[in-house]
Amino acid sequence: MSSVLTSDLRAHVPALGPERPVVWPRRTRRTLVNGLQVVLVESHTIPKLTAELYFRSGNAVTARQAPGLAEMTAAVVRTGTVSRSSRQIEEDLRRMGADLGTSAGADTSAISFSGLAEFSKGLLELVVELARNASFPPDEFERERRQRVEELRIERTTPGFLAGERLRKVLFGQHPYALVAPTEAQVESYRREQLVEFYGEHYRPGNALLVAVGDFTAENMVEQIERAFGNWPAGKPAEPENPPLPETRGRHVYLVHLADTVQTQILVGNRAITRRHPDWLRLSLANSLYGGAFNSRLVMNIREQKGYTYSPRSTVHALRQHGYFSIHAAVRNAVAAATLAEIFYELDRMRALPVGEEELTDARNYLSGVFSLGLGTQDGLAAQLATVYLNELPEDYLETYREKIRALTADDVLAAARKYFDSANARIVLVGDRKELAEQAALFGELEVFDAQGNRLQGGEAG
């Protein structure tokens, strides 16, 4: 499909004006004596502040002893401290116009908060209390645990969740990244002492990064942070070692059976790279051309031409130690195989032929433009800063990103596609009704069938 503008249209469309310079705001960086890293940026768009306190330990470090334990710890952290009850914490937050969330992913645990700047002192004091002196009330722990079990039951009826869970399992094998969520039994077996232990070891200033963006002066905020966090005793957990990754040769198809579904959730993936890898930007550009943007090839093909699906996309996922590339689409059952054929056709086209000059320029402009869209909001800035400092990217990463993207060539894209769009060895996950899908799935490789709980089912058994 050609995307070249007709000369007729070109005559109508206003040219882009001269670019106005993108100026990334000045960062104020401090490392407190206890090891806490602090990054601050002033942003006076609204009279609030937006901040994240990250600990560089998440579910991956607990995967072998108790999968999902970091997430459960985070959930209980906000429910009580040595001096405040759950109700008091929530009312204190409301009094300061604040929202607060606690969460954990594979690599980090986080306390995210935002509130009116006029109350920043009280908000920081509350956050440091949650980070240092959470009390893990036994009844709150029991309540959160029951809630988690119920959430898991619902998650395992959700096609997108099931697809992601299976893909991570088959890409990462024995590595902790294979586990997206615990089983119900694993959650039932958590003990409160395990949460307290994880908290004591990993919620440490030497393991932490505080990013704050908002309506303050940096100087004043540094003082406030030093006062609130400065006397937190130092500490840093040991880095765990992780097992090697599984071999992923040949195409394999994994069908997660969910009866009576009216749609098929497709998820195709390969392992790829971290954000620190020298190929990261090449792969990002290749992804943008393939399926990362609205006008990318895959979206134009299976949505705008064929009408198979609403919102197909491809994504590069960066975890701290590894990464992966994936393609997702939710399609009507009858066209599952037809969609896979197009997914692979477009992957192989990226691998076989260099991208044309106009399409390449468009994609470079897209990536370099959208990179700075978040510049004008506190949320957008905080997210960019967290990406840089959590991944320990170079200090000038934000400032040099655009020129680096603009220097990429068609050869860079081709090389990245050949290396990472590994279509011959792709893992294919389908979530849907096996009656509708088993035959279509088997066309693409060796087939294994699972139920929603992850149990292997006999291949030929009727749903």
Place this chain on the structure above:
Amino acid sequence: MARLQIPIETTTLGNGLRVVVAPDAAAPVVTVGVYYNIGFRLEPRGRSGFAHLFEHMMFQGSANAGKMMHIKLINSSGGVLNGSTHYDVTNYFEAVPSNALERVLWLEADRMRALKVDEENLRNQRDVVKEEVRVNVLNQPYGGFPWLDLPPVAYRNWHNAHNFYGDFADLDAATLDDVQAFFKTYYAPSNAVLLILGDVQPEEGFALAERYFQDIPSGPPPKPADVSEPPQTEEHRGVVEEKFGTLPALAVGYHAPQRRTPDWHAAAMLDQALHGGRAGRVYRRLVLEKQVAVDTSGGIHYPMGDIFDYNGPTQMVTRILHKPEFSADQTLAVFDEAVGELQQQGISVEELEQVKVKFRSDYYSQLEGGRGGYMPRYGLMHCLACFALFDRDPQLVNTILEGFLEVTPAQVQAAAQKYLVPRNRAIVIRRPVAKGAAR
């Protein structure tokens, strides 16, 4: 108390198109929106889902820019774009580096001028919309709950009560003639507002608006649909089968007071007291204390909008996922306790003060908020557009908070007693089909 004062300039072009500019040079980024005063509530009878299907057609080709050109030209300028259909408005919006402003305005003017689409485009987008409905509703646990479940139970007027995403038979019946007629009726400049926010000067914004939009001919403004509801005299109830999810669920909707009245201000404080996160009385009572529920949420015009972005009847909605060992009636009884407490004992000065601080703080975030982080100032744009179209006064963005901050405890209690009564509400139960729930 720090107050936000957003500079806003407005004008109206000769063809009736309203233009709002909110300059802010903090970043070299500009957000553009065009809002039309047509939403799924206002679509013609017997044409369920048409307003949303039509929104998709607006990306399929316009006077000079063919299919895919809108998307290509915005993405290749370093920007993002989308559209969305709401109760009473449909919007089209872009965020781009500010050197692409003129191009964005040309594109939006091009599709306000004329829609050039064919049978193939319509067939294609009908398929895409059906997959959208499947992925968001038919193939998801709690899909459409309660935004599609409550209206048919709560309302008697077709406009408020029908399936907003559309019955597939109605989508199939849509023709190209319908598409062009809809465009002619509802997409006239006089039925729209253009918004330019961010790195632009007002005079520059107005001059560009004139250059690109001034000569678009305007039709007569559409005849407003009658969305009024007959008074409700008894509680309404409905049951919907939950095909995937394992937990039973319950939604309660109370008809809300009319927008921009003292009762509406009081209801907003009542709403924040009930649904304001974990400090809210509903979550605290049902999830934290009595532990009958696993999750609750709610709000005025929830979950498809907010307290500002509708123009007609709406409800204050509570959504509850509860534990299977409690029946719907037992769960409802706990919810009613929380409501009853407010009606009988009212709200303390201290609690109301907290609620007001949180309301103000939320409002600021709403104005700045992107849509999923990629659309700076989407919230400000959305408020400006609704205030321009519904209230003819976009400056309300700077003053609307005042009415809420003046509410007294007595008003909150009175609103609870007047509005949160059974004969003013509808209840929908989502009942899981056997397999997952029985254990």
